[in-house]
Amino acid sequence: MNRLRLVLLAVGGTGLAALLVAACLGLPGFGGRSHPYGARAVHASLTRHTANTIASVNFDQRAYDTLGEMSILFAAVLGCVVLLRQARDEHRAQPQPAEVARPVRRYALIVLPVALVTGLYVVAHGQLSPGGGFQGGVVAATALHLLYLGADYRALERVRPLAVFETSDALAVSTYLVLGAAGVLAGTSFLANTLLPYGTFNTLSSGGTVPLLNAAVGMEVASAVVVLLANFLDQAVEIEEEHGS
Amino acid sequence: MSDAVIVVALLLTAASATAAVAQRDPARQALVLSVLGSVLAVLFTVLQAPDVGLSQLAVGAALTPLLIMLSVRKVRRRGRTHDAAAKDGAR
Amino acid sequence: MAVNGWILAATVCLGGGGAAALWGVTTGPPARRVVAQNMTTSALCPALLLLSQGYGRPAYVDLALLLALLGPVGTLVFARLLGDDLEGGRPSAWGLTWTAAGLSAVVVAAVCAATGPGRAMVKLLVVGALLIAGNVIASRALSGGFRGVRGG
Numbered sequence: 335m336n337r338l339r340l341v342l343l344a345v346g347g348t349g350l351a352a353l354l355v356a357a358c359l360g361l362p363g364f365g366g367r368s369h370p371y372g373a374r375a376v377h378a379s380l381t382r383h384t385a386n387t388i389a390s391v392n393f394d395q396r397a398y399d400t401l402g403e404m405s406i407l408f409a410a411v412l413g414c415v416v417l418l419r420q421a422r423d424e425h426r427a428q429p430q431p432a433e434v435a436r437p438v439r440r441y442a443l444i445v446l447p448v449a450l451v452t453g454l455y456v457v458a459h460g461q462l463s464p465g466g467g468f469q470g471g472v473v474a475a476t477a478l479h480l481l482y483l484g485a486d487y488r489a490l491e492r493v494r495p496l497a498v499f500e501t502s503d504a505l506a507v508s509t510y511l512v513l514g515a516a517g518v519l520a521g522t523s524f525l526a527n528t529l530l531p532y533g534t535f536n537t538l539s540s541g542g543t544v545p546l547l548n549a550a551v552g553m554e555v556a557s558a559v560v561v562l563l564a565n566f567l568d569q570a571v572e573i574e575e576e577h578g579s
Numbered sequence: 580m581s582d583a584v585i586v587v588a589l590l591l592t593a594a595s596a597t598a599a600v601a602q603r604d605p606a607r608q609a610l611v612l613s614v615l616g617s618v619l620a621v622l623f624t625v626l627q628a629p630d631v632g633l634s635q636l637a638v639g640a641a642l643t644p645l646l647i648m649l650s651v652r653k654v655r656r657r658g659r660t661h662d663a664a665a666k667d668g669a670r
Numbered sequence: 671m672a673v674n675g676w677i678l679a680a681t682v683c684l685g686g687g688g689a690a691a692l693w694g695v696t697t698g699p700p701a702r703r704v705v706a707q708n709m710t711t712s713a714l715c716p717a718l719l720l721l722s723q724g725y726g727r728p729a730y731v732d733l734a735l736l737l738a739l740l741g742p743v744g745t746l747v748f749a750r751l752l753g754d755d756l757e758g759g760r761p762s763a764w765g766l767t768w769t770a771a772g773l774s775a776v777v778v779a780a781v782c783a784a785t786g787p788g789r790a791m792v793k794l795l796v797v798g799a800l801l802i803a804g805n806v807i808a809s810r811a812l813s814g815g816f817r818g819v820r821g822g
Contacts (some may be wrong), residue, residue: 388630434816438746441807448800449739456633456732463729464629472637473736476743479645483746563645570649575660580674584681584721591688598696606752610703613744614695614710617737618688621714624721624733632733640740641747648751 383532384541389461393547397525400547401510404554408507411558415500418565426572432486442484449477457552461541467551474552475559487571496564499557506554513546581625588622609647616640676724680717683777687713704748705763708808711741712770715801716777719794723781728790735797742804749811767809771802 379390392400420426453474460466482490514525522528525543533540595615602608616639623632691713694706715737722730778798782791 386630432816435810435814437807438811438816441742441803442746445739445742445800445804449743452735452739456736464633464732466630469630469633469637469736472634472642473740476637476641476740480743480746483743483750559642563642566646566649570653570656575657580677581725584677584684587681587685587688591684591692594689595692598692602696607700607703610695610707610748613707613748614691617710617714617741618692620733620737621684621688621717621721624718624730627725629727629730629733633736636733636736636740640737641743644744645747645751648747652751 380535382527382542382544383535384544385462385536386460386464386466388464389466389544389548390541392466393460393544393551394527394542397514397527397547400551401514401525404507404510404551407555407558408503411503411562414562414565418569420568420573423576424573425576426568427574429487429491429571431488434484434486439484442480446477446480446484449480450474453477453552453556457548458538458545460548460552461544462536462538467548468555471552471555472559475556475563478560479563482567487567490567494560494564496561499560499564503554503557503561506550506557509550510547510554513543513550584625588618588625591618592622605647605651609644609651612647613640613644616643674724676720679777680720680724683713683717683720683773687717700752704745704752704812705766705809707748708742708745708805708812709766709770711737711745711808712774712801712805715741715797716774719777719781719797723784728785731790731793731797735793735800738797738801738804742808745808746811749808750816753816763809764813767805771805774798774801774805 375391375395376387378395379387382390382394384390384394453470453472455470456465456473457467457470460470478494479490481493516529517526518524520529527542527544530542530546532542539545592615595611595618599608599611599615602611616635619639620632620636623629623635687709691706691710694709695703715734718730718734718737722728722734775798778794778801782794782798785791785794
């Protein structure tokens with residue numbers, strides 16, 4: 335039986351290898367001079383006064399795809415919450431307080447606001463420099479967990495009311511949808527970037543709806559990551575199984 | 580000149596990824612994955628894709644190791660509790 | 671073609687530092703591995719700063735800023751949650767730590783000198799401060815900072 339499987343794998347692998355080689359030979363040359371899609375994307379981004387072309391492609395020209403990606407993250411976190419919730423045969427133990435060395439605790443408490451502000455800065459400057467909603471949201475959520483890494487879990491639980499973060503996650507997704515629907519209500523298409531003025535190039539208020547969609551995605555990603563980590567932390571630190579059942 | 584830095588970054592990525600696969604223990608694998616994440620971010624930067632590099636850095640530097648280590652801790656705790664319960668039951 | 675000194679320095683930093691960190695993280699006792707993971711941040715962040723200067727794109731300093739912020743957080747994750755594995759030998763590599771701090775200071779000073787005074791230089795100084803402070807504190811955390819953590 336094992337040999338049959340290996341033979342099947344060899345046949346499939348050879349076929350895949352042959353197709354891959356044929357495809358690679360048909361690729362355009364690396365780094366040529368004509369980039370038809372790139373030229374059009376950059377031109378569209380500059381017409382709408384968005385300095386970061388990636389942000390323009392993500393939140394303006396292909397904003398619908400970003401809606402799909404945001405839904406994927408939302409669904410993944412929802413699945414984690416369902417899978418990792420406390421089951422009937424588990425109970426919650428109190429997390430034990432921790433004694434952390436003073437320099438480490440001070441570092442965590444000083445760097446936490448710095449990292450939060452950096453996360454917000456990355457979200458706000460998404461249309462100007464590399465960054466955007468996703469990157470800044472993950473940084474802000476990780477910054478919050480410095481409180482767990484530098485102090486202990488009870489400190490984190492105090493500043494992290496989970497219901498608030500779950501609500502803000504859902505609210506952020508709805509904000510993205512509402513911003514898209516505003517385009518439909520105004521007579522253009524879903525997620526069209528024609529409602530707001532394009533502003534001055536290379537300033538914070540430029541790009542039309544791109545900064546707003548950036549902010550919505552940033553809020554969604556930060557809340558989603560906090561909820562995800564909260565479920566993992568609860569399972570690792572608090573929830574225990576009942577004995578002797 | 581910029582080709583050399585791309586080659587170095589690619590070699591480092593290949594080496595880290597192979598090392599990550601060759602590790603058997605999840606905790607040690609998390610350490611190598613953290614290094615791989617940062618090296619990947621540098622690779623994306625030298626290929627002039629800073630947005631992707633920023634995403635990789637944000638996720639791979641602290642978030643992925645934290646998730647893996649929390650799972651390892653949960654599995655080890657369960658293992659210890661089961662051993663203690665088995666000992667209690669055998670007494 | 672003129673040799674771009676910045677990119678050359680970045681290649682050396684990346685190649686040397688990256689290879690050393692990778693070797694340290696794959697071989698040896700857990701103590702050495704965690705120290706090597708800590709050194710990865712101090713090896714790659716100066717490389718990113720040199721690359722941003724070499725390519726002439728100040729926007730790449732954001733990447734170095736994020737690595738200087740999140741690299742030590744990654745090391746703190748391992749220092750806290752790998753406590754059982756590290757019980758045997760508390761890793762302390764202060765020589766390595768101060769060498770890395772010195773290298774970071776040199777790179778930040780060089781890039782600052784090339785940038786000139788202004789908001790960009792303030793950002794570079796913040797990145798340097800975060801990098802050095804993070805490196806030192808992470809080393810401190812690895813060499814016994816979490817003694818009183820009992821499974822939290």
